[in-house]
Amino acid sequence: MLESAEERGRIVRFAKELGVESRTARRWWKCYQEQTNEVPYKVSKNNVGCPSSFTNEHETYIRELLDKDPQLYSEDIIGELSKGFMGFSICKTQLNHACGD
Template sequence: MESMLTEISDPNVVLETITSQKSYLSLKPAEKETTAKDSIKKAMEVVKKAASTKTTTTKPERYLLTECSRVLRKEKVTLHAKDLGINSRTAMRWWKHYQETGKLAYEKWQRNPGLPNSLTPGHEQHIQQIIEKDSQLCADDIIDSLKQQFEDLKISKTQMNHYLRNNMLISIKKSTFDLMTRSSDNNLQTRYERFMKWKYSDLGYTKNCVFIDEAALRIGKQKKPCRRQRAKSRQHYY
């Protein structure tokens, strides 16, 4: 390698022995730095190139362009179409359609509201009454009661639950309190007298008796879900 370097006859080539990495880095030519401005410029060129060949776009962009066609002149339509990534011919077709008919070529997209609601304030009043009587009614029970009261009523279980939840603000809540009869004064007094009667007898809880209390075993006292009015006073139905 050294013999090859010594045979160089070009006077412009200067040979210098590099002894350390520091000296190598000092002699190394500086690399061209890429600034943020250059990277943004390249990205814009790529986006413009993709926009010129793109023929489809999202619904909001299409609606925006058709809205702009009301006030834009013919020569401005193509420029705005390129910014939105819409084909220029498509934009001109929309612009001509508005100039001829006065209507937008692409209407604003709206969410499908579904089937029209068939329930009236009279139905709501009937639902409120039967729920106040029995808060553990399911959607099928409410529909059956409505059909008995009102003829020619057609509504599905899904529509009923949606109407109860969103229109009447009635939702299914899990019971978190015990029955009122369980904690009533008469019931508590009876249980207290029974305890005092056998307190000083020879009965032993671990020897000669079996004591059954609903507080421990909760036989037949499972809490069932019920319907409750939302956005009102804290009133629970049981």
């Protein structure tokens, strides 16, 4: 298994934090990947972002819009949301994140 320089650096850093040899941490990492086939990540507590104002009501509204016209662009959807919900604003990135499921 070849590791990228970035991954190798992370393993060494985390090994130091845990107080173990980097070879031990690499072995643990390899075992973890083989057993789970997933890549773990740590949720940042420092940058949690602002809470989303997007609700199920907004999602239902968007689905109804798309049922009427499936060729709508994101700008059109954002405009319709602004008209349908006074004081509501959302950018393309937030819209993609909220509707990305």
